[in-house]
Amino acid sequence: MIIVMQSHVTDEQIQLVQDRLSSMGMQPHVSRGIERTVVGAIGDERAIDQEALEALQGVEKVVRVMKPYKIVARESHEYDSTVKIGDIIIGGKALQVIAGPCSVETKAQMDAAAEGVVAAGCRLMRAGAFKPRSSPYAFQGLGVEGLEIFKSAANQYNLPVVTELMDVRMLDVFLTHNVDVIQIGTRNMQNFDLLKEVGRTHTPVILKRGLSATIEEWLMAAEYIAAGGNHNIIFCERGVRTYENAYRNMLDVTAIPVLKRETHLPVIIDPSHAGGKAWMVPALSRAAIAAGADGLLVEMHPEPEKAWSDADQALSPKELGVLMGELQGIAAVLGREL
Ligand code: PEP
Ligand code: MN
Numbered sequence: 537m538i539i540v541m542q543s544h545v546t547d548e549q550i551q552l553v554q555d556r557l558s559s560m561g562m563q564p565h566v567s568r569g570i571e572r573t574v575v576g577a578i579g580d581e582r583a584i585d586q587e588a589l590e591a592l593q594g595v596e597k598v599v600r601v602m603k604p605y606k607i608v609a610r611e612s613h614e615y616d617s618t619v620k621i622g623d624i625i626i627g628g629k630a631l632q633v634i635a636g637p638c639s640v641e642t643k644a645q646m647d648a649a650a651e652g653v654v655a656a657g658c659r660l661m662r663a664g665a666f667k668p669r670s671s672p673y674a675f676q677g678l679g680v681e682g683l684e685i686f687k688s689a690a691n692q693y694n695l696p697v698v699t700e701l702m703d704v705r706m707l708d709v710f711l712t713h714n715v716d717v718i719q720i721g722t723r724n725m726q727n728f729d730l731l732k733e734v735g736r737t738h739t740p741v742i743l744k745r746g747l748s749a750t751i752e753e754w755l756m757a758a759e760y761i762a763a764g765g766n767h768n769i770i771f772c773e774r775g776v777r778t779y780e781n782a783y784r785n786m787l788d789v790t791a792i793p794v795l796k797r798e799t800h801l802p803v804i805i806d807p808s809h810a811g812g813k814a815w816m817v818p819a820l821s822r823a824a825i826a827a828g829a830d831g832l833l834v835e836m837h838p839e840p841e842k843a844w845s846d847a848d849q850a851l852s853p854k855e856l857g858v859l860m861g862e863l864q865g866i867a868a869v870l871g872r873e874l
Pocket of ligand 2 (some may be wrong): 639
């Protein structure tokens with residue numbers, strides 16, 4: 537950490553900064569230049585309150601030199617790490633496409649969806665039983681009954697299930713229902729109590745990016761989960777809110793190489809909630825895989841036009857199959873498998 541002092545700083549003010557740093561367990565080193573004095577602070581700056589230092593008289597600014605995240609940082613783990621879900625690996629050579637409807641609706645719908653997931657060659661299934669809807673009057677999901685319908689449909693094909701946890705009070709129910717992957721949705725990315733609790737489990741977590749979260753905020757959210765001991769974290773970019781309204785959200789493809797540099801954890805993309813239209817999903821999926829994503833989270837419904845939520849963005853089972861074929865070619869060019 538570097539503390540840049542104001543141009544007319546006094547010796548007493550510099551001494552006070554040194555004393556404060558020492559009391560925080562940091563080693564201060566003063567460098568006096570002709571125009572400016574800076575105080576370098578050696579030590580673990582992550583627990584240091586930057587604002588407390590900035591509030592001291594004579595301090596112009598405080599510059600951090602370390603990343604605020606630790607466990608999830610590439611700095612602390614040079615090689616790519618993978619997340620295992622049974623015998624399926626996310627973040628390895630093979631790309632994984634997680635597909636399924638936005639919401640669990642009925643047994644027949646989920647049975648048909650599971651069949652479509654397997655027919656397309658996907659190895660994991662998604663669906664929401666607890667839905668974060670913008671309107672309290674919209675369909676909120678089937679709840680625990682939905683989890684049961686989901687598990688029984690997926691179990692017929694040994695498909696691991698991915699489903700969203702919105703409320704910490706439902707965590708035990710998720711664990712007793714053997715949810716394979718807990719999805720933390722965009723609206724809960726900074727629900728720190730929820731993050732802490734999933735951090736105490738060993739269940740893999742898909743952490744979606746907040747609607748308007750910076751990459752650093754997102755990495756810090758993952759750090760909350762990791763700090764509790766759960767390192768099975770998969771980042772999922774799902775589009776961010778911008779000024780553009782020609783599509784639902786703007787898929788931040790740039791986040792893929794940036795995250796790959798900043799963290800060793802796997803990164804997947806949700807093209808469905810990014811574009812918001814089924815016809816955009818193939819192009820966004822191709823771009824994501826080409827940019828280095830480890831997989832996709834795609835909405836597919838056996839009868840998209842009848843979906844109870846996000847009907848406009850769901851692929852049909854046939855469209856999902858076509859997409860998987862297209863992605864195979866891109867995967868091969870990149871030396872990956874699908
Ligand atoms: C979802 O995956 O169905 C969902 C609600 O996603 P998000 O949190 O990205 O909006
Ligand atoms: Mn959805």
